[in-house]
Ligand SMILES: C[S@@+](CC[C@H](N)C(=O)[O-])C[C@H]1O[C@@H](n2cnc3c(N)ncnc32)[C@H](O)[C@@H]1O
């Protein structure tokens with residue numbers, strides 16, 4: 442992190458300002474290792490490998506840490522050559538391509554493929570994630586002047602309330618322990634009139650009949666390293682078979698039942714990248730500690746409960762998408 446970025450952070454306990462209590466190492470203009478201290482309650486927070494840490498390094502989201510550090514670039518457009526993340530980010534948010542002078546909060550950044558898109562607008566992007574995926578995001582986006590990455594929890598974020606012009610939380614809510622509480626924690630960080638964009642998996646009654654639903658009960662308790670090895674082996678073994686299945690009518694759905702996310706024919710990506718996406722997806726489904734899909738009625742009720750204006754909730758990327766502006 443850069444010293445000037447300190448102004449975007451506050452103590453997650455008492456919202457006090459933070460200052461540098463101990464500076465251990467600086468590389469160029471980036472603080473590599475330091476201790477921050479809150480002027481209000483005195484709590485200290487470490488900066489480790491350039492990233493301020495407001496939660497323990499390991500936590501329930503550690504499988505995402507492994508997922509996104511092993512696949513730190515897999516879903517980046519600048520790696521795949523396709524414009525998958527760019528298209529999704531701008532379609533899903535409906536935000537302009539240029540937003541210099543604005544501030545954006547990203548909650549649950551993973552590898553940072555959407556951080557890259559948000560940063561490309563020229564806005565200042567504060568990007569948070571609970572897991573050590575922040576390390577992957579830092580290696581891709583941490584060098585940018587308009588990006589600040591921190592490891593923090595959606596339930597107590599180290600940023601100012603009533604501050605941001607825009608906030609997005611994509612691919613995250615269903616992976617938190619209390620999805621409604623996670624959603625309701627977000628609007629207060631926006632200025633009045635600020636724009637909120639979220640998405641969440643859609644609930645289907647038949648999800649209980651999917652093999653992955655039950656298998657997860659065992660696999661999510663395995664060590665992420667061990668599970669990743671198993672997923673890698675399984676997908677590599679199944680990959681040629683999945684290609685044949687994919688050619689059958691409804692073949693993609695059969696592959697889904699077999700826990701192979703085969704995007705051949707969906708995304709125009711090289712074979713190697715498609716296989717990487719498949720390994721990533723199989724691991725994602727089997728490892729995430731929480732997966733809690735929601736109904737569209739429930740998501741609409743959250744927007745109403747939060748008093749959001751211009752709320753619009755519909756089916757879209759990832760299941761259900763919701764947009765709204767903060768009214769009060
Ligand atoms: C499926 S990934 C999505 C990452 C990224 N938004 C994307 O779509 O590529 C979900 C992310 O949510 C993060 N996450 C889960 N619980 C969280 C919490 N309580 N606070 C902040 N981030 C959380 C995980 O660490 C993980 O990186």
Ligand SMILES: [Zn+2]
Pocket residue numbers: 452453454455456457479480481482483484
């Ligand atoms: Zn404090």
